[in-house]
Amino acid sequence: MMRRALSRLYGAAAWRRRRWYACRPEERRQLRRPVISVGALSVGGSGKTPLTAHLARLLLAMGERPAVLSRGYGRDDAVDGVVVVREAGRIVGRLSTAGDEPWMLARSLDGVSVVVSPDRYLAGRLAEMHLGATVHLLDDGFQHLPLARGTDLLVVSPTDLEAAVLPIGPLRERLSTARCADAVVVVGANARQRGAVAERLSLSRCFGARRRLGAALVRAPRVKPGEVAPGTPVFAVAGIARPERFFDDIRDAGFMLRGARAFRDHHPYSPRDSARLQDAARSVGAQVILTTEKDWVRLESMLPLALPVATVALALEVEPADAFRVFLAERLAAERSNAA
Numbered sequence: 001m002m003r004r005a006l007s008r009l010y011g012a013a014a015w016r017r018r019r020w021y022a023c024r025p026e027e028r029r030q031l032r033r034p035v036i037s038v039g040a041l042s043v044g045g046s047g048k049t050p051l052t053a054h055l056a057r058l059l060l061a062m063g064e065r066p067a068v069l070s071r072g073y074g075r076d077d078a079v080d081g082v083v084v085v086r087e088a089g090r091i092v093g094r095l096s097t098a099g100d101e102p103w104m105l106a107r108s109l110d111g112v113s114v115v116v117s118p119d120r121y122l123a124g125r126l127a128e129m130h131l132g133a134t135v136h137l138l139d140d141g142f143q144h145l146p147l148a149r150g151t152d153l154l155v156v157s158p159t160d161l162e163a164a165v166l167p168i169g170p171l172r173e174r175l176s177t178a179r180c181a182d183a184v185v186v187v188g189a190n191a192r193q194r195g196a197v198a199e200r201l202s203l204s205r206c207f208g209a210r211r212r213l214g215a216a217l218v219r220a221p222r223v224k225p226g227e228v229a230p231g232t233p234v235f236a237v238a239g240i241a242r243p244e245r246f247f248d249d250i251r252d253a254g255f256m257l258r259g260a261r262a263f264r265d266h267h268p269y270s271p272r273d274s275a276r277l278q279d280a281a282r283s284v285g286a287q288v289i290l291t292t293e294k295d296w297v298r299l300e301s302m303l304p305l306a307l308p309v310a311t312v313a314l315a316l317e318v319e320p321a322d323a324f325r326v327f328l329a330e331r332l333a334a335e336r337s338n339a340a
Helices: 002-023 048-061 100-108 120-130 158-162 175-180 191-201 243-252 271-283 293-302 321-339
Strands: 035-040 066-070 083-087 113-116 135-139 151-156 183-187 206-213 217-220 233-238 256-262 288-292 309-312 314-319
Touching: 002 175, 035 048, 048 066, 048 100, 048 135, 048 151, 048 314, 048 321, 066 100, 066 120, 083 100, 100 113, 100 135, 100 293, 113 120, 120 135, 151 175, 151 321, 158 191, 175 191, 183 191, 183 314, 191 206, 206 243, 206 321, 217 293, 233 243, 233 271, 233 293, 243 256, 256 271, 271 288, 271 293, 288 293, 293 309, 314 321
Parallel strands: 035 135, 035 151, 066 113, 066 135, 151 183, 183 206, 233 256, 233 288, 288 309
Antiparallel strands: 083 113, 206 314, 217 309
8 A cells, every 4th residue: 555655656746847847948958969868667678778779870870970878877986077988989988987888889889979977968068069969869868857858759668558657666657658758669569569559648659669689699708709509508697677588589589598597787797696607507508608788798807707608689670660760850850940
């Protein structure tokens, strides 16, 4: 009963905060370049970061110079001010001051700037003045209301329809808040499920997103690079939200999953963890330890390992692709026209 009451209070407080900013647009700071926010209602594992990466590549192909603005959650080092993790052409930061997700984006997005700060406005101004950014991607930005944006993209899963607000469920805001987004991207749903989400939430614009597992690339030992073939006995490791989804993806890709170990999101791996994982993998006859790119940036310092380690990229592809590109182009053109 107490948790249910707290859930109602949490949802009401989040709604009042959103309404406060909606009624006071002058309280929201405005960057000079267009801002596309990528966010979610649920806590963790929604697909925000893969969607941000997908958007960055689309914008590059459209001739833009995108900058990813991130809070840098999970950083080891307390750093004041703004941290540039990647200039468009090179990495200039480090994992401890970036956080695992910004660091992963910086390593995989050539041509994209990645900037970290709790104050996303300051991060954006630096990207505009010194990094040549023409458009900003506000990672996990749906609840970051102090910064104005021209486009709000919201990632939703079909399971969100039956979920509750914190602390009972994983939702950070009421489900009805999805109507505040300019477009919703439904992850892991077929056309029928996507239609059900759009109807339930009364959405005017709804896209789908297909999860795609990349090739399993050997990261260690580096002297034996290559791909791990489906059918190989593997031991999976994931310190992410909803790790069971990653394990299911591995099975669906045809790997022989002999065992798995899940850690909490952003888990800081230790040498003790590394030793235990190797022992567990060998005990079940696994030939390779298979993990995510996000985990690899935190496991890499544990080298050398007795067993080979391979990573698979978790990617999202928005569909219909052509309609989504047209939507982005129209939103950017409208925001620039309004700013002129």
